[in-house]
Amino acid sequence: MLKIENLTSHYGRIQALHGVSLEVNEGELVALVGGNGAGKTTLLRTISGLQGASGGSVSFEGTDITEMAAERRVNLDIAQVPEGRQVFTALSVEDNIRLGAYTKSDKAEIAADMEKMYGRFPILKEKRNQAAGTLSGGQQQMLAMARALMSRPRLLLLDEPSMGLSPVLVMEIFSIVEELKEQGVTIFLVEQNATAALSIADRGYVMETGTISLTGTGEKLLNDETVKAAYLGI
Amino acid sequence: MSAEFLQFLFSGVTLGATYALVGLGFSIIYNASHVINFAQGEFVMMGGMGTVFFLGLGLPMPVAILAAIALTTLFGFGLERFAIAPARGASVVTLIIITIGASIVMRGLVQVVWGKEFHAIPSFSGDEPIMIGGATILPQSLWVLGVTVLLVLALRYFFEKTIMGKAIIATSLNRDAALLMGINVRLVLFISFGLSAALGAAAGILVAPITLTNFEAGIMLGLKGFCAAILGGLGNGMGAVAGGMIVGIAEAMGAGYWISEYKDAVAFILILLVLFFKPSGLFGKTGTERV
Numbered sequence A: 001m002l003k004i005e006n007l008t009s010h011y012g013r014i015q016a017l018h019g020v021s022l023e024v025n026e027g028e029l030v031a032l033v034g035g036n037g038a039g040k041t042t043l044l045r046t047i048s049g050l051q052g053a054s055g056g057s058v059s060f061e062g063t064d065i066t067e068m069a070a071e072r073r074v075n076l077d078i079a080q081v082p083e084g085r086q087v088f089t090a091l092s093v094e095d096n097i098r099l100g101a102y103t104k105s106d107k108a109e110i111a112a113d114m115e116k117m118y119g120r121f122p123i124l125k126e127k128r129n130q131a132a133g134t135l136s137g138g139q140q141q142m143l144a145m146a147r148a149l150m151s152r153p154r155l156l157l158l159d160e161p162s163m164g165l166s167p168v169l170v171m172e173i174f175s176i177v178e179e180l181k182e183q184g185v186t187i188f189l190v191e192q193n194a195t196a197a198l199s200i201a202d203r204g205y206v207m208e209t210g211t212i213s214l215t216g217t218g219e220k221l222l223n224d225e226t227v228k229a230a231y232l233g234i
Numbered sequence B: 001m002s003a004e005f006l007q008f009l010f011s012g013v014t015l016g017a018t019y020a021l022v023g024l025g026f027s028i029i030y031n032a033s034h035v036i037n038f039a040q041g042e043f044v045m046m047g048g049m050g051t052v053f054f055l056g057l058g059l060p061m062p063v064a065i066l067a068a069i070a071l072t073t074l075f076g077f078g079l080e081r082f083a084i085a086p087a088r089g090a091s092v093v094t095l096i097i098i099t100i101g102a103s104i105v106m107r108g109l110v111q112v113v114w115g116k117e118f119h120a121i122p123s124f125s126g127d128e129p130i131m132i133g134g135a136t137i138l139p140q141s142l143w144v145l146g147v148t149v150l151l152v153l154a155l156r157y158f159f160e161k162t163i164m165g166k167a168i169i170a171t172s173l174n175r176d177a178a179l180l181m182g183i184n185v186r187l188v189l190f191i192s193f194g195l196s197a198a199l200g201a202a203a204g205i206l207v208a209p210i211t212l213t214n215f216e217a218g219i220m221l222g223l224k225g226f227c228a229a230i231l232g233g234l235g236n237g238m239g240a241v242a243g244g245m246i247v248g249i250a251e252a253m254g255a256g257y258w259i260s261e262y263k264d265a266v267a268f269i270l271i272l273l274v275l276f277f278k279p280s281g282l283f284g285k286t287g288t289e290r291v
Helices: A040-047 A070-076 A093-100 A108-121 A122-126 A137-149 A167-182 A194-200 A218-223 A224-234 B004-034 B040-056 B063-087 B092-113 B139-161 B163-173 B177-181 B183-212 B218-233 B237-257 B260-277
Strands: A001-009 A012-026 A027-033 A057-062 A078-081 A154-161 A186-191 A203-208 A211-217 B130-132 B135-137
Touching: A001 A040, A012 A027, A012 A057, A012 A167, A012 A211, A012 B135, A012 B218, A027 A194, A027 A224, A040 A078, A040 A154, A040 A186, A070 A078, A070 B177, A078 A137, A093 A137, A093 B163, A108 A122, A108 A137, A137 A154, A137 A167, A137 B183, A154 A224, A167 A186, A167 A194, A186 A194, A194 A224, A194 B130, A203 A218, A203 A224, A203 B237, A211 A218, A218 A224, B004 B040, B004 B130, B004 B135, B004 B139, B004 B163, B004 B183, B004 B218, B004 B237, B040 B063, B040 B092, B040 B183, B040 B218, B063 B092, B063 B183, B092 B218, B135 B139, B139 B183, B139 B237, B163 B177, B163 B183, B177 B183, B183 B218, B218 B237, B218 B260
Parallel strands: A027 A186, A027 A203, A078 A154, A154 A186
Antiparallel strands: A001 A012, A001 A057, A203 A211, B130 B135
């Protein structure tokens, strides 16, 4: 479904991605783990088009989208939950969710989808008229996910959904991720919390200083000695 | 309330409404791009001068007004498309300097094409003053106030109820996240410049029958509108409206009770005071945000 070949990207003269290649198949939950500054977020931003590629290619369902404008990729049913949630703080929770369906025009469908989100995240319904900036970190994470799901994505890119959350909330977020996978959404999950991510993933990639250093099934990576030493703290 | 005070209040509120519209124009562009558009005053001037031109062609008043607004809006679109968009990625200061350049170009163009003379637009509905409590108010002042109220309400509706309006606010809050929603942020910027230009033109046309207009009329109106926007908290729409009213009334009172030669200074004294004591503006949000 998503195929990345030899992708490079620069911030000015600093190279952040040194030829990344990976693949996400339809229906899979693929995790990308790695330390701080490995280039995980840059990779996701290049996939969603927020960050330009300087070489290599990103293709989605056989179409090369390397040069496609970020806002047009949403129409291909790709959605990203960005690092640090990035909710629209001054807008109400409801407006945030509604903006997730910006590219949709069927009003009845949008209303039904909003009800679905409120069903999945009851706390958001309770706080629907509050400014998104007043929500707690976990609630903002749920809002960011609800907002992304409003576009009915087939490929969901999740960037550090567990960042800054309590262990209980991390479990809650990850169970939602698993639930989404069961519903047929393809998921590419970027995480520093390698244990949690790899234990729910079908496959995983380990990223180091802008390249993929290791790949395999989630289980295999969890038991890999170098991964254990470097990322799992075991 | 003395008749004198009432008289000053009427003229202050009329001026204030004009400044409010200009200030709103500043706020809209600031929100969408963090650029302070110093060509905003020229949009105001072009509305007035454009109406003069189209009236001169023999067009009826309402048509001339719409044509002038349309022409100014085109200039707004053009400014974004040909001067701001190509400089994408440049710093905000660079973009602001571009708008200063654009304002000089617009003044120059109008001067060369339409001349340097002062012009008057006839009042929309006569010049017979209306007596209220011993003071008089011109029918044109009522037009200024009425249309300003309508425009402010229409803008509120646009930004609070329509998805396009919310998309503009979303873009101003978080450009990257807006892109991820599929919002075309370049289109948002384009629309913002057009909308600001149209608002500016409306202000210029409304006030032209009272104050006369020429190619330089936009400089002072632009600066006062800028004061209004700063006073209310840059980027805060309702703040700009309140700021405009404060500047207008203070100016009229200053001219009436103090020295009329210094009336233009009042707005700038106010803005200095605000910047000293409450830099985010009277109604500037400090913002509730959690990380």
